Amino acid sequence: MSAESASAVHKGQVDLLDFIDWSSVECLNQSTTHSLPNAIKQGYREDDGLHLESDADEQLLLYIPFTQVIKLYSIAVKGPEDEGPKTVKLWSNKEHMGFSNVNDFPPNDVAVLSPENLKGKPVLLKYVKFQNVRSLTIFIEDNQTESEITKVQKIQLYGSTVETTDMKGLKKIEDH
Amino acid sequence: MVLEATMICVDNSEWMRNGDYSPSRFQAQSDAVSLICGAKTQSNPENTVGVLTMAAKGVRVLATPTSDLGKILACMHGLEIGGQMNLAAGIQVAQLALKHRQNKKQQQRIIVFAGSPVKHEKKMLELIGRKLKKNSVALDIVNFGEEDEGKTEKLEALLAAVNNNDSSHMVHVPPGPNALSDVLISTPIFTGDGEGGSGFAAAAAAASAGGVSGYDFGVDPNLDPELALALRVSMEEERARQEAAAKKAAEDASKQEKGGGQHAISQDATMTENKTNDLDDESALLQQALAMSMDDPEVSHDVRDTDMSEAATDDPELALALQMSVADSAKDSASQTDVSKLLADQSFVSSVLASLPGVDPNDSSVKDLLASMQSQSDKNEEERPNEEEEK
Numbered sequence: 158m159s160a161e162s163a164s165a166v167h168k169g170q171v172d173l174l175d176f177i178d179w180s181s182v183e184c185l186n187q188s189t190t191h192s193l194p195n196a197i198k199q200g201y202r203e204d205d206g207l208h209l210e211s212d213a214d215e216q217l218l219l220y221i222p223f224t225q226v227i228k229l230y231s232i233a234v235k236g237p238e239d240e241g242p243k244t245v246k247l248w249s250n251k252e253h254m255g256f257s258n259v260n261d262f263p264p265n266d267v268a269v270l271s272p273e274n275l276k277g278k279p280v281l282l283k284y285v286k287f288q289n290v291r292s293l294t295i296f297i298e299d300n301q302t303e304s305e306i307t308k309v310q311k312i313q314l315y316g317s318t319v320e321t322t323d324m325k326g327l328k329k330i331e332d333h
Numbered sequence: 334m335v336l337e338a339t340m341i342c343v344d345n346s347e348w349m350r351n352g353d354y355s356p357s358r359f360q361a362q363s364d365a366v367s368l369i370c371g372a373k374t375q376s377n378p379e380n381t382v383g384v385l386t387m388a389a390k391g392v393r394v395l396a397t398p399t400s401d402l403g404k405i406l407a408c409m410h411g412l413e414i415g416g417q418m419n420l421a422a423g424i425q426v427a428q429l430a431l432k433h434r435q436n437k438k439q440q441q442r443i444i445v446f447a448g449s450p451v452k453h454e455k456k457m458l459e460l461i462g463r464k465l466k467k468n469s470v471a472l473d474i475v476n477f478g479e480e481d482e483g484k485t486e487k488l489e490a491l492l493a494a495v496n497n498n499d500s501s502h503m504v505h506v507p508p509g510p511n512a513l514s515d516v517l518i519s520t521p522i523f524t525g526d527g528e529g530g531s532g533f534a535a536a537a538a539a540a541s542a543g544g545v546s547g548y549d550f551g552v553d554p555n556l557d558p559e560l561a562l563a564l565r566v567s568m569e570e571e572r573a574r575q576e577a578a579a580k581k582a583a584e585d586a587s588k589q590e591k592g593g594g595q596h597a598i599s600q601d602a603t604m605t606e607n608k609t610n611d612l613d614d615e616s617a618l619l620q621q622a623l624a625m626s627m628d629d630p631e632v633s634h635d636v637r638d639t640d641m642s643e644a645a646t647d648d649p650e651l652a653l654a655l656q657m658s659v660a661d662s663a664k665d666s667a668s669q670t671d672v673s674k675l676l677a678d679q680s681f682v683s684s685v686l687a688s689l690p691g692v693d694p695n696d697s698s699v700k701d702l703l704a705s706m707q708s709q710s711d712k713n714e715e716e717r718p719n720e721e722e723e724k
Binding site for chain 1: 437
């Protein structure tokens with residue numbers, strides 16, 4: 158975990174909302190009435206009344222694929238003080254994880270959220286581990302008060318896209 | 334048309350030897366399994382189905398989720414019956430098999446045939462149910478066979494724990510004359526959460542029950558288009574013929590002294606014949622009622638059918654009188670006008686009378702009758718303008 162930074166959005170880092178591949182987004186153990194779009198979709202996530210809630214127990218497993226390769230810089234999770242998430246584990250480029258294999262692979266990063274974070278302060282991640290991210294798996298292991306249900310109001314991802322190759326430049330080299 | 338991977342858990346315990354479902358519980362189960370496989374594969378070609386057994390030597394996966402129907406039917410053959418059913422282990426192994434399905438986009442579903450007593454605790458079943466819900470696996474339970482006390486309760490607890498937004502169902506099939514498969518066809522297990530029934534399910538229902546189906550003639554146009562077309566064409570022809578006959582009957586209302594009774598009978602006979610083609614008795618009755626209200630004069634003749642036929646043979650004058658009274662009471666003013674006009678046509682009537690057996694037009698009683706008829710028709714014509722004026 159890196160030290161705190163003054164501003165949440167570092168220069169060059171953008172909200173990765175536009176690069177999320179919505180057709181393949183999945184969330185396990187979410188309640189049907191309070192589902193994932195409430196936490197990440199534009200407009201829904203700003204509304205604190207709409208939140209993502211867990212169903213059978215307090216754990217949640219989110220799978221967010223991206224339309225292009227991105228670098229992940231920080232993540233901001235907003236939730237209620239008592240039922241908001243505490244331990245959040247992140248994996249990059251692991252498809253279709255289930256609750257049974259969360260312990261099989263060590264996470265690329267772990268974030269333990271403080272009440273400050275739950276108010277919207279982003280958590281900086283190990284940037285070097287998230288240089289080449291096609292999909293992100295977020296596992297919310299428990300919540301602040303060990304309650305039966307975890308609630309998440311907003312999840313925001315900050316990062317940047319990977320530079321794409323300039324095809325014209327490539328051609329010129331071949332001409333030689 | 335939901336993309337789904339299904340694991341079917343078959344109960345092959347000792348309790349399946351019982352014959353309270355014909356021919357035996359196990360055989361009924363096998364039929365149901367093959368029907369389910371067919372329905373699933375037909376509703377979406379990319380669906381896969383797998384089978385595992387829960388008893389005998391232990392929980393054993395016979396077929397991992399596959400879209401090959403033949404493989405599944407083959408593995409249902411030669412299954413040995415014995416031992417006790419292990420429901421918890423069966424469901425957990427099914428969950429594992431689904432987890433390793435090839436197409437991760439498929440929804441996960443487990444169908445359990447619970448025919449023998451459930452030996453697990455309710456708490457344990459609830460835990461399993463919650464785990465299934467957490468991993469978004471739907472569960473369908475077919476409760477048949479042994480009616481153990483507590484079994485239904487445990488299964489309902491399991492269903493409540495798994496059920497997420499009504500995607501899981503439980504069906505209770507008591508022993509009886511109906512085959513297990515027939516009962517299952519009408520349940521949400523087959524129709525897939527109220528999608529309206531797949532073509533396969535409807536066709537299977539038509540084939541087996543020969544009763545309620547979505548198709549007019551009990552024949553699925555998909556299965557046998559030529560037969561369905563032929564039936565439809567013959568039905569149309571029959572209807573057209575009937576309509577022509579009805580029109581003819583309306584015009585020749587007065588001719589019905591001789592053959593009206595019979596005609597109405599025959600007309601009704603053909604109508605009822607066609608109605609037996611209808612699958613639902615209630616709709617047949619409804620159609621008859623509609624027909625009656627439409628062809629009122631004809632049917633009112635039919636009502637006095639027996640009277641008329643008897644009268645026609647015995648007493649033509651009485652028949653004529655009845656005919657007139659019927660014509661008078663008929664609500665349809667158009668046909669009434671026709672009838673009255675025809676009756677009023679003296680020459681026409683006398684010619685008809687002459688052709689009747691045993692009637693001498695020169696007979697005084699007949700002449701009197703004719704005279705009264707004339708006045709009667711005049712009165713009718715008088716009444717009608719009054720009615721129309723009132724309107």
